[in-house]
Amino acid sequence: MNQDLLPETISELYANMTAAFSLQFQNLVELIVTPGWRQYQLAIILFLWAAAFLLRLLTQGRWEAWARSRTGWPKWRLRILIQVMRRLTLVYFVILSWGLYLIMLQITWPSRSYLIGIFATLAAAWLVIALLSRLVRNRTLRQIFKWSMWIYATLIALGLTDDVAGFLDGVAIAIGDLNISALGILKAVLLIGVLLTLARLGTGAAERGLKNNDDISPSMQVLLTKGIQVLLYGAVFMTAIRTLGFDLTGIALLSGAIGVGIGFGLQKVVSNLISGIIILMDRSIKPGDVISLGDTFGWINALGARYVSVVTRDGREYLIPNEDLITNQVVNWSHSDRFVRLDLDFGTSYDDDPHQVRATAVRSVKTVGRVLSGGQHEPVCHITGFGDSSVDYVLRFWISDPNKGLTNIRGNVFLALWDAFKAEGISIPFPQREVRVLGPSEGDTEVQHLAKD
Structure with a gap:
């Protein structure tokens, strides 16, 4: 765009934008009111939409039956198929409108298919954007991405991108040498959204x-995954900063000063992060291991940057800080192997x-x-x-699946x-105590007589 034609104030920008939109609105009204091929094209577009809706009613049942038979497809392909089937009317309209538009370009003047081409382009853009937006998991970000891309596609189809870009570029805030415009912020937001999805x-x-x-x-898998996450999301952050126009040198100095200030308040967080890296590197604990830490006994579900997720047999999930696993005594029942020996004490008569x-x-425990x-x-x-009441024994046996529980196997x-002792006639004694009641002695009798006198 020519820099000499750019308005100097926001008021001029607003006036130019209002005039541009007013002109486009007048053209649209003129297209609808003026008899001729413009009205014919609008009628053709309405007919194509009705035909697409009728095709969906006629073929939806067959498409659903065909989709149910795709049992061997991967999940991502089935999700795409479901999204396409939810928009069958739009899919049919895109196919019909583009087919008719290409045919009319060959057999008649381009002006007689101009509106059909615009609506075909918009419908195709909306369909692609609706499918791509499903890659964004966050619902709020998905809606922002969807609406922003729809608006952008509409502006492109109507030829208003230069006017809107000029207006948004003029709405800016200057802080020293830094110039942040609304257009730059929108570009940064869209770029960050795309990069975050790709990351x-x-x-x-x-x-x-x-x-x-x-x-x-498994521990190295987690460590490598965390490293890839840090690299990808760090690259997204640096790209967003550069897109907004910030000077990375100044940010580096500022972040260093802030880091020294907040470092003292985040000692525990940093300690847990470093402890998590140590745990992943020395492979002392890995996902699936069965551990005991204090009163907590369970298996490791996931290793996080700040904590370790331990699931117990009762379904509770404990988030144990990584520092506790480094500084406290931890029993890893499956560190070198998964074989665990259990001891049971009992007594017989x-x-x-x-x-x-x-x-x-021995024979009974093998069953x-x-x-x-x-x-x-x-x-x-x-x-x-x-013992006092029994002969004491210890029964020792091994298991290879401590993650399935210890109390249940002991029981x-x-x-x-x-059952085996009952069948063999072996008794399990319990402590018995005898209480003897002694009669009064002769000395006690004389004392009683003296007391009566």
Whole structure:
């Protein structure tokens, strides 16, 4: 645009924009009122929309039946198919209007298909924007992206982009050498939205690719995923700053000064971030491990930048700060392998044969489903002492799935011992106490007689 023709004040910009829109509105009214091919084109557009609506009614059932048979398709393709089927009328209108527009360009004057071309372009743009907006997960950002792109496509189709761009570029705030205009802000917002969507898709694709690679450990997969996220979103942030026109040198000095000031208030946050990096690098804890930290026992669901998600057997999810896993004692039941040995203490009567008790205990524990047997994981039973009321034993057995719980397997083994001991006639004693009531002694009788006298 010629710089000499740009207005100097916002009032002039507003007046020019009002005049431009008024002219376009008058042209639209003239198109509708004036007899001739303009009215014919509007009638043709209405007819095409009615035909598209009728085609949707006639073919929607067949399309739905065909879509239900696509059971082997991936989820992303099925989502696109669902979005297209929700807009069948618009799809048919785009096909019919573009087909008719291309035919009329060949057989008649371009002015007789001008309006049809505009509506075909707008319909195609709206359809593409509606499908692309589904990539934005956030509902608010999705609506902003959708409406802004629709407005932009409409302005392009009506030929108003230069006028609107000139108006928005003139609405600016000058801070020293920095000039921030409304047009620059809109461009930055749209660019950030597109880049954030691409960064999210790239991060998701990288995460899926790393998870499918068995040569990389789960902790390194998480670390690499976090690194890719930092790089992609950091690039988006730097691009947004440059788009708005900020000087990165000044921002670097300002961020350094602010970082020193807020660093003291974010010591815990920084400590958790550093602890999370250490955990991921030394591979001491990884997703799927079964850990015990204080009273919390569960398996690691996810490793975050600030905390670790631990899910317990009762369905509770604990968010444990990374610093606690570094500074406190943590029991990792599946650090080197997933084999865990459990000990059960019990006692039997002195009248029972200890050889029979040990053999019965080992035989009964092998009947429990999750208990391992054979080799170094063979269950054993030992006498640990002679108690006051029973002979004490310890039963040791191994499992390979601690994430399925420990209390339930102990309960099943105790129940198997109970049934086996009942069948073998082995008794489980309980403490017994004898209370003897002694009669009065002779000395006590003499004292009682003296007391009566």
